[in-house]
Amino acid sequence: MVDALILAGSPNNGPLKDCSKARYEALITIGQKSMIEHVVDALAGCSLVDRIVVVGPQKELTGVLGERKVIIGNVSGNVTDNVVMGLKQIPDANRVLLATSDIPLLTPQAIEDFLNQCQDQEADLYYPIVPREVVESKFANSPRTYVNLREGVFTGGNVFLLNPAIVEECIPKGQEIIKARKSPLQLCRLVGLMFLLKFLTRSITLSEAQEKVSRLLGIRGRVVISGYPEVGVDVDKPSDLDMIIRLMGPA
Numbered sequence: 001m002v003d004a005l006i007l008a009g010s011p012n013n014g015p016l017k018d019c020s021k022a023r024y025e026a027l028i029t030i031g032q033k034s035m036i037e038h039v040v041d042a043l044a045g046c047s048l049v050d051r052i053v054v055v056g057p058q059k060e061l062t063g064v065l066g067e068r069k070v071i072i073g074n075v076s077g078n079v080t081d082n083v084v085m086g087l088k089q090i091p092d093a094n095r096v097l098l099a100t101s102d103i104p105l106l107t108p109q110a111i112e113d114f115l116n117q118c119q120d121q122e123a124d125l126y127y128p129i130v131p132r133e134v135v136e137s138k139f140a141n142s143p144r145t146y147v148n149l150r151e152g153v154f155t156g157g158n159v160f161l162l163n164p165a166i167v168e169e170c171i172p173k174g175q176e177i178i179k180a181r182k183s184p185l186q187l188c189r190l191v192g193l194m195f196l197l198k199f200l201t202r203s204i205t206l207s208e209a210q211e212k213v214s215r216l217l218g219i220r221g222r223v224v225i226s227g228y229p230e231v232g233v234d235v236d237k238p239s240d241l242d243m244i245i246r247l248m249g250p251a
Contacts, residue, residue, distance in 0.1 A: 008056030
């Protein structure tokens with residue numbers, strides 16, 4: 001079994017602010033529950049998940065999560081700070097499933113499938129990707145950001161299985177990569193010109209991409225191909241929220 005950590009500290013001051021009066025995105029209501037409740041219930045329903053930690057606005061989360069068996073840590077800064085603080089709630093954890101709070105379609109089956117594919121425990125970080133055709137076969141009206149690789153077209157998931165020992169060193173490097181994604185010069189400095197050219201011409205293989213990211217982060221990383229688009233369908237704009245409300249039904 002693994003422990004889980006959900007990040008639920010994003011203030012509702014972005015694209016979703018006109019959709020809900022909730023102070024935090026995790027507290028936006030979809031159907032009969034808030035987004036964080038949907039994610040917690042999916043994790044709690046998976047037999048492979050043990051303890052669940054939620055990092056966010058402690059007072060509000062305590063009221064919303066009610067009798068659910070979770071550990072709540074108060075939001076305390078940026079993503080790195082919140083991950084580190086959440087892991088301190090479960091210092092003896094060997095592997096931790098990190099999830100965002102904006103994937104309300106997540107199911108116990110999707111989590112179980114992902115964790116079963118990560119059973120060897122050899123890597124420091126496991127990351128799911130979902131083929132475009134799998135996403136569109138189930139959620140045809142869900143525009144995602146896709147990456148073209150030689151093996152196909154994929155979108156990324158919003159869950160990770162990680163070794164807690166690598167977090168403090170790995171996350172700042174990951175944030176540097178994310179910041180550089182819109183700057184060709186910075187990307188060339190990070191990944192190298194030849195890798196970038198191969199990526200732009202769609203000739204990078206999955207194994208090459210996995211190896212490059214592992215080297216950049218200084219860890220052993222592994223990509224897992226998931227057949228469950230629920231791990232990657234997040235809510236970050238009004239059209240996403242509208243689609244998921246239609247799927248789940250009104251409050």
